Amino acid sequence: MAKLCFDIPVVSQCAVSDCVYNINKGCHANAITVGEGSAPDCDTYMGASSHTRKTQVQAGVGACKVTSCTFNDDFECSAKGIEVGYQNTNVHCLTFHPR
Ligand code: SF4
Ligand code: SF4
Secondary structure: OOOOOOOOOOEEEEEEOOOOOEEEEEOOOOOOEEEEEEEEEEEOOOOOOOOOOOOOOOOEEEEEEOOOOOOEOOOOEEOOEEEEEEEOEEEEEEOOOOO
């Protein structure tokens, strides 16, 4: 398996406890994708009762499709880190800031 080394923003906190990648407000996917259409949804969210075993991994933001966000640079996130949580019933990047 190839090992990739590069700097990407971290998911510093996520309040979506029913997501398979979430343990104790931490996201443990390798990387998430943000954006579904123009909304800053977490596209990697998967609701289920089971959870990942990879607790040593802290997720990064691999890609973001929300070009209307001030932190979006060439379809990538340029923030230091992001927070994810519920906004009404949607699982959103809470760091989203419109241009
Ligand atoms: S950031 Fe997305 S993928 Fe990670 S735990 Fe939260 S909802 Fe799940
Ligand atoms: S802060 Fe903006 S650019 Fe970064 S992931 Fe969230 S919506 Fe995308």
